[in-house]
Amino acid sequence: MSTEKAILCIDDERIILDSLKTQISREFNGEFTIEVAESADEGMEVIEEMVEDGVRVLIIVSDWLMPGMKGDEFLIGVHQRFPEIVKVMLTGQAEEQALERAFNEANLYKVIKKPWEKEELIGVIKSGLEITS
Known part of the structure; x- marks a missing residue:
C-alpha cells in the first residue's frame, strides 16, 4: 500500500500560497498532496492532522515573516x-541570525529568496525529495 505524501506551504499572504x-501542483501533477496554511499555528495543526491520518509530510516551504510566530x-x-521533514524557508527579509538559528x-x-523563480523552487523541492526517500 502506498503512503500518501504531502508538501506543506506556509505563508500569511494568500496570493503567495495560491x-x-x-x-x-503543476510540476508534480498529483504525485503529492499540496497543503497550505496561513500561520505557523495552522501549519502545525495541518502537520499533526496529516500525520494522524497516515500522510507522510515530506517538505515544508515556510515564510519567515508571519504574524504570531516567525518561520x-x-x-x-x-x-x-x-525531524524527518525537509524544511525550506521562503523569505524576502529574514534576519541573518534567524536563518543561522x-x-x-x-x-x-x-x-x-522572494520573489522566487519557479525553476529554483521546483529544483529545491526535487533535491529535497531526494533526501526524504
Whole structure:
C-alpha cells in the first residue's frame, strides 16, 4: 500500500500560497498532496492532522515573516517533533541570525529568496525529495 505524501506551504499572504500551490501542483501533477496554511499555528495543526491520518509530510516551504510566530521558530518546533521533514524557508527579509538559528536548530535545508523563480523552487523541492526517500 502506498503512503500518501504531502508538501506543506506556509505563508500569511494568500496570493503567495495560491501561487506556490499552483506551481508545485503543476510540476508534480498529483504525485503529492499540496497543503497550505496561513500561520505557523495552522501549519502545525495541518502537520499533526496529516500525520494522524497516515500522510507522510515530506517538505515544508515556510515564510519567515508571519504574524504570531516567525518561520525560524516554527521550523525549529517542527524539527523537534518531526525531524524527518525537509524544511525550506521562503523569505524576502529574514534576519541573518534567524536563518543561522534555523540551519543550526531546525536542520534547515535551503533558503529561497522572494520573489522566487519557479525553476529554483521546483529544483529545491526535487533535491529535497531526494533526501526524504
